[in-house]
Amino acid sequence: MALAESIDTARTDAPARRRRWRLGNASLASPLVVTLALTTLYPLVALVALSLSKSTLGKPLRDWAGIANFTRVLGDPAFLASLWRSAAFAFPMAAVELVLGLALALLFHRLVRAGRVFTSLALLPLMTPPVMVGVAWKLIFAADGGLLNGWLRAAGLIDAPMSFLGSSSWAAVAIVVADAWQWTPFVALLCFAAIKGLSEEVMEAARLDGATAWQRFRHITLPLLVPTLAAVFLLRLVMAFKLFDLVYVLTFGGPGFDTTTSGFQIWRLAFEQFDVGRAAAATLVFVGFVSLVIWPASRAARRLEARYT
Amino acid sequence: MTLAAHPARPQAPHRWSWIDLVAVLVAAAFLLPLAYLLSVSFKSPDQVLSGSFLPEAPTLANWPAAFGATALTRFIVNSVLTAVLGGVVTILIALPAAYACLRLDKAGERLVSIAFGSFVAPPIVAAIPFFFLLKAAGLLNSVVGLALVYGLTNVPVALWLLMPFLRRIPREIEDAAAIDGAGPLVTLVRVIAPLVAPGIAATAIIVVILGYNEFLFASVFTFADETRTLTVGISLFQGDRLVNFGQMAAASLAGIAPIYLIALLAQRWLVAGLTEGSVK
Numbered sequence: 088m089a090l091a092e093s094i095d096t097a098r099t100d101a102p103a104r105r106r107r108w109r110l111g112n113a114s115l116a117s118p119l120v121v122t123l124a125l126t127t128l129y130p131l132v133a134l135v136a137l138s139l140s141k142s143t144l145g146k147p148l149r150d151w152a153g154i155a156n157f158t159r160v161l162g163d164p165a166f167l168a169s170l171w172r173s174a175a176f177a178f179p180m181a182a183v184e185l186v187l188g189l190a191l192a193l194l195f196h197r198l199v200r201a202g203r204v205f206t207s208l209a210l211l212p213l214m215t216p217p218v219m220v221g222v223a224w225k226l227i228f229a230a231d232g233g234l235l236n237g238w239l240r241a242a243g244l245i246d247a248p249m250s251f252l253g254s255s256s257w258a259a260v261a262i263v264v265a266d267a268w269q270w271t272p273f274v275a276l277l278c279f280a281a282i283k284g285l286s287e288e289v290m291e292a293a294r295l296d297g298a299t300a301w302q303r304f305r306h307i308t309l310p311l312l313v314p315t316l317a318a319v320f321l322l323r324l325v326m327a328f329k330l331f332d333l334v335y336v337l338t339f340g341g342p343g344f345d346t347t348t349s350g351f352q353i354w355r356l357a358f359e360q361f362d363v364g365r366a367a368a369a370t371l372v373f374v375g376f377v378s379l380v381i382w383p384a385s386r387a388a389r390r391l392e393a394r395y396t
Numbered sequence: 397m398t399l400a401a402h403p404a405r406p407q408a409p410h411r412w413s414w415i416d417l418v419a420v421l422v423a424a425a426f427l428l429p430l431a432y433l434l435s436v437s438f439k440s441p442d443q444v445l446s447g448s449f450l451p452e453a454p455t456l457a458n459w460p461a462a463f464g465a466t467a468l469t470r471f472i473v474n475s476v477l478t479a480v481l482g483g484v485v486t487i488l489i490a491l492p493a494a495y496a497c498l499r500l501d502k503a504g505e506r507l508v509s510i511a512f513g514s515f516v517a518p519p520i521v522a523a524i525p526f527f528f529l530l531k532a533a534g535l536l537n538s539v540v541g542l543a544l545v546y547g548l549t550n551v552p553v554a555l556w557l558l559m560p561f562l563r564r565i566p567r568e569i570e571d572a573a574a575i576d577g578a579g580p581l582v583t584l585v586r587v588i589a590p591l592v593a594p595g596i597a598a599t600a601i602i603v604v605i606l607g608y609n610e611f612l613f614a615s616v617f618t619f620a621d622e623t624r625t626l627t628v629g630i631s632l633f634q635g636d637r638l639v640n641f642g643q644m645a646a647a648s649l650a651g652i653a654p655i656y657l658i659a660l661l662a663q664r665w666l667v668a669g670l671t672e673g674s675v676k
Contacts, residue, residue, distance in 0.1 A: 104574060111580035112496040112504075119493035119507060122551050127514040130525035137524065147528055194422060197415055205419070207663055208426045214659045215430075216609035218627040219648045223429035226436050226641060234432050237447025248447075268429060273670070280671035329518040332611045336631065350520040357524050358616055370521055381516055 137367035144361040156368035165344055166369055169352040170376050176259070176348060177327035177380075180266050185320050187267065188274025189312070193304070195279045202279070209272035217269065221336025224265040228252050228337075255345035258338045262346060265333050270326070274319055281315040282308065313395035317388040324384055328377050349373040437645035444641045458642040459650070465640070467621040468647050471629035476654070478543040478614075478625055479607035485547025486603045490554035491596060494562055495584050497555075508555060515552040519612050522549065530617055537623050542614060546607040553606065554599050560672045561595030562588070598669020601662050605655055626651040 138157065141150040160166055191209075195202040212220070227234045230250040239245045251257040285308065293303050331350045334340055340347035340355070347355075353373060357366035436444060438454040446452070462468055497504030526545055527536070535541030565588060573583040589596065611627040618624050624632075630651065633644040659666060 108574065108580055109500070112499045115492035115496035115580055115584070116500060116504065116507060118489045119497070119511065119551065119555075122489055122548050123507070123510055123514065125529075126522060126548050126551070127510065127517070129529065130522045133525035133528065134521070144527070191422065194415070194418060198419055201419065205423070206667055207660070208423055210659045210663060210666060211426060211430065211656065214605055214609075214655050215652060216611070216627050216630075216655075218609075218611045218630050219433075219652055220429070222630060222644060222648050223433045226432055226645065227429060229641075232445040232447045232641065234447060234449060237449070240447070268425070272426070276667060277671055280667075325516050329520075331518075331520065332627075335611070336634070350518050353520050354523070354612070354616075363524060367524055370524065374517060374521055377516065377518065 134367045134371055137363055138371055140364050142363040142367070144357065144363055147363060152364055156364045157372070159365055160368045160372055165347075166349070166352055166372075168344070169347050169349045170373065172346070173328055173330070173348040173350070173373075173376075174380055176262065176330055177324055180263055180270075180327045180330075181320055181323040183263065183267050184271045184274050184323055185316060187271045188319070189278050189316065191271060191275035192278030192282055193308075195275065196282050206276065206279075209276055212269045212272050213276075215269065217332035218336055220265050220269045221333045224261060224268070225252070225337055228257075228261045252338055253342050255342055258342060258346050262330070262333050262337055265337060266327070266330065270323060274323065277319050278312065278315060281312055285311055310395055314392040317391040321381075321385055321388040325381060328381075349376070433645045433649060436641055437649055439642050441640065441642060458640075458646040462643040462647040462650065465643055466629055466632060466647070467624075468626075468629060468650065470621060471624055471626045472651055472654070474539055474618075474623060475608050475626040475651070477539050478546060479604045481540070481543035482546030482550065482607040483600050483604035485544060486550045486554045487596065487600050489547070490551050490558060490599070491589070492581070492584060493551075494555050494558040495588060496580065498559065498562055499580070508559070511552040511555050515556075519549065523612060523616050526613070527616060537618050537620060539623055542617050542623070542625070543607075545613050545617065546603075546610060549613075550603040550606055554603050557599040557602060557669055557672070558592070558595055561592040565591055594665055595669060595672065597662070598665040598672075601658060601666060602669055605658070608655060 137147060139152060139154070140148045141152045142148055195205050198205060215223075226232075228251040230236065230248045230253065233248070233251070235251065236245070236248040240248070249257075251261055289307055290303060293307055298306070329350065330348055331354070334346055334348055334351045338346045340351050344352075349369070350373070353366050353369050356362050356369060432449065435450055437458050438456070439451040440453070440455050440457065443451055443453065493507075497508050500507075530536040530538075530541045530545070533541070535544065569587060569591075570583050573587050578586070608625075609627065610625075611631070614625045614628045615631065618628060630644065630648055633640065633647065
């Protein structure tokens with residue numbers, strides 16, 4: 088009797104309880120709403136206001152400037168070049184890391200027990216602050232006392248030290264190499280986890296049917312991994328547009344402006360030249376550019392994910 | 397080694413194959429930059445110029461010098477403080493939100509997608525607005541201000557890491573808690589959090605490391621030795637025309653050491669945390 092009664096009250100209370108829970112959940116999520124207001128809404132509003140004004144770091148919003156900042160930014164060939172450069176770094180970086188990371192994951196898988204040792208090794212680059220990744224690779228690429236120059240000279244390939252970071256194309260390569268060293272292990276860990284999740288039975292069946300290792304990879308492993316690969320590529324692409332620390336440490340945007348990405352250019356405008364109005368306009372253009380590039384890439388990735396799952 | 401993939405077959409004696417060679421080369425590639433960094437930290441300024449892999453006459457001088465040349469100890473302490481404080485803020489915001497968003501259906505989904513969308517924006521986008529926000533709040537050039545920035549900006553990452561763990565918890569568990577009269581907060585703290593403790597731990601470690609490693613915000617929002625973090629301190633070694641690579645290497649290694657220690661101790665959690673979201 089008592090039990091039936093309590094079940095009865097529980098039933099009649101259900102809508103009230105559900106409402107109370109919804110309210111409780113909403114209040115648990117409210118700090119997130121505040122966070123998002125501060126990290127997305129506020130910066131956007133502030134940037135728009137600053138971009139339409141004459142502003143310095145010391146004195147923001149000094150005067151109305153109309154669209155003058157935008158015309159200056161869009162008429163600046165150096166800034167437009169930095170936009171393309173940001174994309175020219177992001178896509179090859181993400182692609183190189185995806186291919187190498189997948190290869191590495193397959194290697195981890197083959198090694199089985201030693202794979203665990205490799206997982207620890209893979210964490211090292213991942214956990215290293217990008218600034219220090221830059222320092223480490225700067226030591227390797229340096230003209231004076233760089234390891235690479237030392238080896239090339241020892242091998243008799245060069246007579247005088249080469250200034251890798253002083254050459255436009257080599258400096259760009261150095262940044263990609265350093266970034267790939269840091270992030271390929273991350274891609275490998277994600278791919279490795281996905282490979283481990285694949286069914287062994289299908290593999291065994293294919294093996295019994297006489298499929299070669301390449302055929303098994305090409306027709307079984309690869310198609311099953313497409314959703315993971317698409318998601319990882321997109322993630323890395325997004326992150327590659329954030330490139331800043333490596334540029335700062337390895338090349339400081341040079342030689343000239345040849346490795347200056349938009350992020351670095353905006354930093355210079357705002358925090359070296361204190362021209363905050365122009366930097367804000369440049370930032371908004373950069374945000375638009377990144378969204379324009381990422382949007383189709385994310386749609387393509389989602390379509391790939393859908394097709395292969 | 398390769399045969400070990402099929403436990404059903406008897407263990408064959410180990411034969412070296414090309415795959416072992418590849419593995420050794422890969423391991424060398426992982427370690428090379430760090431090994432050279434270590435080597436340079438034992439080189440005198442003259443030896444640095446030689447470009448040899450190992451120091452010819454190893455010297456310990458760089459290590460104490462690195463701590464003497466800059467406020468390195470202070471930088472490391474500041475980094476730890478900002479990273480840990482920021483991590484606490486991130487978890488306090490992200491854990492309840494991740495849990496609540498999963499239960500709020502449409503509205504929750506939209507909130508999470510806004511959070512993930514905000515992750516697309518490069519950090520430089522927030523640098524200028526946050527500068528003025530911190531200035532207005534009197535938190536510019538302070539450890540607390542930087543920690544708050546980390547705490548807020550890492551929330552999307554924490555959500556991304558936490559949600560897969562929370563998704564696995566069956567709803568029946570909290571229905572039982574609800575019948576007992578518990579609200580969402582009590583359920584989260586008493587029932588859910590203990591169940592996803594490994595996920596929370598992994599997420600906490602990862603966001604703390606993200607804070608520790610951050611450079612852009614730290615370089616812009618702090619400008620005195622009392623508040624500078626390690627990454628900024630390291631970049632200061634570059635300030636002069638003549639970089640003292642030996643000291644820079646020693647300072648870098650001293651600074652990475654705590655992170656590597658954490659990575660080593662919490663390895664399994666870290667890998668689980670990083671990969672949980674990607675495996676479908």
